[in-house]
Amino acid sequence: MKNFALYIFLSSIIILSSCRNNDPEPDKFENGTNEYVNNWIYDNMNLYYYWTNDLPDKDISGKNPEDFFYSLLSDQDRFSWIQPNFQELLNSLQGITLESGYEFILYNDRENANGVIGQIAYVKKGSPAENVGLKRGDVFTKINGAALTLDNYTDLLGNISQNHTLTIERYNFEDNTFNELGNFDLSAIQFAENPNHLDTVYSRNGKKIGYYVYNLFSVGTDSDSAAYAVEMDEIFANFKAEGINHLVLDLRYNSGGAERATINLASLIGSNISDQDIFVKREYNEGLKQALINEYGEESLNRRFVSKAANIGNTLQSPQLTVLTSSRTASASELLINGLDPFMETFIIGDTTVGKNVGSTSFYEEDNPDNNWGMQPIITKSFNSLNQSDYDLGFYPDIPLKDNDLVKLELGDINEKLLKEALIYLAGTDEASRKVSYNPIPSEDIMGSMELKRRFGIYNIDLNN
Numbered sequence: 001m002k003n004f005a006l007y008i009f010l011s012s013i014i015i016l017s018s019c020r021n022n023d024p025e026p027d028k029f030e031n032g033t034n035e036y037v038n039n040w041i042y043d044n045m046n047l048y049y050y051w052t053n054d055l056p057d058k059d060i061s062g063k064n065p066e067d068f069f070y071s072l073l074s075d076q077d078r079f080s081w082i083q084p085n086f087q088e089l090l091n092s093l094q095g096i097t098l099e100s101g102y103e104f105i106l107y108n109d110r111e112n113a114n115g116v117i118g119q120i121a122y123v124k125k126g127s128p129a130e131n132v133g134l135k136r137g138d139v140f141t142k143i144n145g146a147a148l149t150l151d152n153y154t155d156l157l158g159n160i161s162q163n164h165t166l167t168i169e170r171y172n173f174e175d176n177t178f179n180e181l182g183n184f185d186l187s188a189i190q191f192a193e194n195p196n197h198l199d200t201v202y203s204r205n206g207k208k209i210g211y212y213v214y215n216l217f218s219v220g221t222d223s224d225s226a227a228y229a230v231e232m233d234e235i236f237a238n239f240k241a242e243g244i245n246h247l248v249l250d251l252r253y254n255s256g257g258a259e260r261a262t263i264n265l266a267s268l269i270g271s272n273i274s275d276q277d278i279f280v281k282r283e284y285n286e287g288l289k290q291a292l293i294n295e296y297g298e299e300s301l302n303r304r305f306v307s308k309a310a311n312i313g314n315t316l317q318s319p320q321l322t323v324l325t326s327s328r329t330a331s332a333s334e335l336l337i338n339g340l341d342p343f344m345e346t347f348i349i350g351d352t353t354v355g356k357n358v359g360s361t362s363f364y365e366e367d368n369p370d371n372n373w374g375m376q377p378i379i380t381k382s383f384n385s386l387n388q389s390d391y392d393l394g395f396y397p398d399i400p401l402k403d404n405d406l407v408k409l410e411l412g413d414i415n416e417k418l419l420k421e422a423l424i425y426l427a428g429t430d431e432a433s434r435k436v437s438y439n440p441i442p443s444e445d446i447m448g449s450m451e452l453k454r455r456f457g458i459y460n461i462d463l464n465n
Contacts, residue, residue: 037065037371041082044363045072048379049080052285065373079356079378086364086374091190096221098161100186101127101193102134103253103450106153107406107443109141116148116446117141118166121253122215122411125194128187135170137408139178142167157452162188171407176439192221195228195257198250198412199235201242204427210244210312211419213411217257217332219264229264236268237310245317246426248419250324250411252350252403255456256331259303259359262459266336267305271313271320271344278302278385279339282359282461288379292463319347322426324418325395326403328450330354331459334391335382342386348397349421355394357382359459380461399425406441 038060046052051074060068069082083089091097101124109115118140123129141148143156144165165185169178195216202209212235220227239247247269259280266279280303284292292300313320323337325348334353337346358381364374383389401421409416414423415436450456 034063034065034068035060037373038063038068040365040371041065041069041373041375042072044375045069045377048285048288048361048363048377050285050358050378050380051076052287069375077378079358080360080376082373082375085372086362086366087372089362089364089374089376096190096192097453098188099127099191100129100160100164100188101191102129102186103448104140105404105448106148106446107404108150108446110441110443114149114151115141116150116153117406117443118143118148119406119408121448122197124191125197127191128189132184132186134166134168134184134186136410137171138181139169139171139406140166141169145183153446157449160188160449164188171438173436173438193218194231195254195261196231196235199238200412201239201244202414202423204423204430207246207317207427208242208244209246209248209423209426210239210242211248211250211412212239213250214265215253217254217259217261217265219258219261229261232261232264232268233308233310236308236312240310240312240315243315244312245315246322247312247316247320248322248324248422248426250419251329251333251336252324252326252418253328253450254330254333255328255354255450255453256333256356256459259332259335259459259461262332262336262339263303263306264308266339267308268311269313269321269344270305270311270340271316273305273311273313273343275304275307277305277343279305280335281383281385281387283381283383284379313344316344319345319426321345322347322349322422324422325350325353325397327351328354328448328456329395330456331356331359334395335359335459337395338382338384338388338391341388342384347399347425348395349399349401349425350397350418351400351402352396353391353394355392356459357389357392359461361461361463376460379463382459402442404442404445406443407438409436 042058042060054074055072066082073080103121104118105121107117109117120134120136120138122136123134143159146156148156165183168181168184170181172179193216195214195218197215198213200211219229263279282301321344358378360376360378362376365371401418403418
């Protein structure tokens with residue numbers, strides 16, 4: 001049915017929800033038809049959708065389910081979506097996709113008005129891209145031998161979910177030029193990304209600074225549902241053992257994910273918190289809100305921090321948390337910043353974030369082979385413990401700094417653009433940070449591979465947690 005246990009109080013929601021007309025019962029529609037799927041879509045949207053009062057009257061006849069779903073959305077809704085295969089939806093939320101294991105950003109070519117340049121943003125651990133030697137900062141101008149242009153890049157990107165070739169150039173810091181390395185053959189596999197991309201500790205001018213690159217809010221895999229959360233706990237246990245004074249959290253490429261992972265991370269970072277403190281308050285449509293209260297009590301509208309032995313918040317110095325952001329930092333990443341704001345000082349370096357203060361959950365019929373559709377509608381708006389939810393236009397950085405240079409150092413390199421700025425802000429300069437010099441090539445970006453993924457901008461919740 002669905003991925004959460006809501007049917008135990010479904011009747012109370014139905015009582016609280018207004019009937020728009022006397023439509024036939026679901027079993028009157030032939031299983032697998034557009035009418036059946038559309039009826040399923042509408043009934044769930046009517047019960048759970050955050051803007052349920054904006055739904056049009058029910059008319060399910062003959063329409064393609066995808067077109068029907070999008071015809072229901074409120075003008076205020078930028079984020080709800082649907083797709084024909086619910087398993088692909090669930091996989092995408094866990095970071096499992098058919099890919100080669102790299103994320104990229106496309107830029108306008110300054111030397112060719114119609115040209116497009118792709119750049120590797122980061123390479124995933126254990127992926128085919130890592131195995132063939134692809135690196136962050138590598139640029140590509142061709143996919144399968146075809147040059148990228150403003151006219152064809154959308155079509156060419158359709159090849160990256162299957163075996164493909166990139167023509168790669170790599171920057172040479174000795175002569176300050178890009179050298180062509182030739183074609184890299186990349187296989188596409190069903191790949192599960194480990195969100196714990198990088199962690200390390202820097203010692204500078206008497207301070208210890210922890211650095212953590214976290215690229216997706218996910219707690220685990222199908223085979224080990226808590227694997228990533230356990231690894232995260234171990235990372236912070238090491239930070240605690242090292243006695244770090246500041247934490248730099250790199251969320252540049254993190255566009256969201258699961259609320260449970262967000263609470264886990266917040267509970268490891270938060271200062272002067274306990275499992276009695278509220279991390280997030282949820283607001284629902286009136287019918288769903290009342291049904292939740294009737295079944296589970298007022299507490300069902302809140303999510304609290306959890307107790308973590310590896311919590312480092314009380315040992316951090318001001319600013320306790322420095323976050324590196326980009327225009328692709330979204331949803332659960334923003335939820336983390338907002339939820340921690342009442343408890344600690346947060347300092348942001350980078351670009352303005354996306355601005356998503358609403359959450360969704362997954363709807364699908366697992367036991368119905370005639371309905372494979374999965375949808376991810378917005379069902380809630382998020383507030384912190386101070387009832388603040390004013391980041392719908394994004395979080396603006398304290399130090400604006402775009403990560404839009406065609407010359408990129410590896411994540412974790414002390415001279416890497418945003419990390420370098422954070423280290424200088426927290427602990428001043430040192431001789432090592434001045435060793436690398438190069439001519440910056442700032443460029444105007446077009447889009448990134450993160451936006452192509454269904455998980456982009458997801459804050460995924462479980463209503464029965």
